[in-house]
Amino acid sequence: MTKNTSGLILPTLIISTLALTSCSKSSDSGNAESFTDIEKDVVANFVNNTAVPQYTSLVAAGILLIAAVTAAAGGTLSIKSP
Helix, strand or coil: CHHHHHHHHHHHHHHHHHHHHHCCCCCCCCCCCCHHHHHHHHHHHHHHHHHHHHHHHHHHHHHHHHHHHHHHCCCCCCCCCC
């Protein structure tokens, strides 16, 4: 029975030691950007790379649709802007 107990002690000690020593807070305080700076960068990136191109594409599709509807109506369609 002591052989079984000694066979469990070593793995338990190794696992416990690894668990206790591997979880520590990093002392690297480097030049981290503030959350506000990162948020501004993300918003600017989204607007410039996603929102504006999508809006431009939507406007172009709307202009083509207006032209097609106007042509189908015999050129007499008037559209009032809001």
